[in-house]
Amino acid sequence: MSILTYEFMQHALLAGFICAIICPAAGLFITLRRLSLLADALSHICLAGVAAGLLAGFSPLFTAGAFAVGGALGLEMLREKYRHHAELAIAIMLSAGMAVGAILLSWGQGLNANVMSYLFGSIITISMSDLKLMLLFSLPVLMLIYFFWDQLFFITFDEENARLTGLPVRTLNIAFTSLTALTVAAAIRLVGILLVSSLMVLPVASAMQLAGSFRQAMFQSVLFAQISVLAGLLFSFHFNLAPGGTIILCAISMLLGTLYIKHNRSKSKSNITTKQA
Known part of the structure; x- marks a missing residue:
């Protein structure tokens, strides 16, 4: 029987398709800026948002997005204070998110069972309203990357010179970090709070082994993410x-495969060079 006959799998596949575009798209920029732990910090802040939503009776995905954006703004303020120690700002916000989440969960009686699906993801609980929120969160992310591709590229590789040329670096950083927060919030229903940063980083790490340019890295990151999500959903279902x-x-597994391919390529080039010599 086809898995598409099940409504929850239809929702899961659509959610996976959306997340496999926005997660590596945002992940490529934060990885190259050496801010891979940014997604971890934002995901822990999302935990506090989920707990607040469950306590207040609102959509946990919506409150997770709101908390994540608030945390992103706070994180950017701290990065300005600790400009040469960006990892310190990330550690502070990660700790704050975990602390607030733990306190809110301790207030709620019987919330732990509901929280589990947000911690590790659950394909059977993805509803149409969740899909709509994911799409709502995703569109601004993709629009920012599309319309400000050159500026984000410049900031990613040379932030100081970008400031000197007059680019609104601070504004773009705030916008990008806030939309990265929405990316994290959008994906937690699928892969969970504890694993969402992996979906943003691992496909990028695979693409970096094979890509010859930034655009190729973006395309391959999304491709690897799509394959991972589709294969993962099929395996989890069956x-x-x-x-x-x-x-x-x-x-x-895909990362290990690309590392093996890159190793073999390097070995082959080395053998050719040796023979020519």
Whole structure:
């Protein structure tokens, strides 16, 4: 029987398609800026948002997005204070997110069961309203990358010179970090709070092994993410596995594959050079 006959799998595949575009698209920029842990910090802030939503009776995905954007703004303020120690700002916000989340969860009685699906992802609980929110969160991210591609590229590789040329670096940083927060919030329903940063980083790490340019890295990152999500959802459906963990294991397998290919390429080039010499 086709998995598409199940409504929850239709929702899961659509959610996976959306997340496999926006996660590596944002992840490529933060990885090259050596801010890979940014997604981890924002995901922990999302935990506080999910807990607040469950306590208040609002959509946890919506409150997670709101908390994540607020945390992103706070993080950018701290990065300005600790300009040469960006990892310190990330560590502070990660700790704050975990602390607030733990306190809010301790107030709620019986919330732990509901929180589990947000921590590790759950394909059977993705609703049409979740899909609409994911799409709502995704569009601004893609629009920012599309319309400010050159500026973001410049800032990614040379932020100081970008400032000197008059680019509104601070504004673009705030906008990008806030939209990265929305990316994290959009993906937590699929892969979970604890694993969302992996979906943003692992496909990028795979693409960096094979790509010859920035644009190729972007295309390949999205391609690797799509394959990982599709394979992960299929395996999780047929073998009754946790979807988030299965998707990430597929992404890790692809990374190992690209490392092997890169190693063989380097070995072949070395052998050719040796023979020519």
